[in-house]
Amino acid sequence: MKKAIIFFILLVAVTAGAGLQKAAAQCAMCTISAEQGTQNGNTQAVGLNTGVLYLMAIPYLMIAAIGFLWYKRYRRSQASLRS
Numbered sequence: 001m002k003k004a005i006i007f008f009i010l011l012v013a014v015t016a017g018a019g020l021q022k023a024a025a026q027c028a029m030c031t032i033s034a035e036q037g038t039q040n041g042n043t044q045a046v047g048l049n050t051g052v053l054y055l056m057a058i059p060y061l062m063i064a065a066i067g068f069l070w071y072k073r074y075r076r077s078q079a080s081l082r083s
């Protein structure tokens with residue numbers, strides 16, 4: 001079991017490290033609008049891409065947290081049944 005956990009952690013680390021490029025989380029229209037806005041002196045569009053990435057990541061983090069808690073409860077109930 002420990003080998004599987006270590007393998008999974010290494011797999012996640014390698015996968016996360018492989019995509020260290022700048023992420024473009026906007027559609028083409030939003031990208032053009034943000035670029036034109038910053039060229040005209042609009043500073044609100046600077047963090048638009050980061051905001052989109054945060055909004056996209058939150059549901060995945062919530063699902064991962066729920067899955068982790070569910071797994072821990074399942075393991076705890078299995079341990080109590082065995083003893």
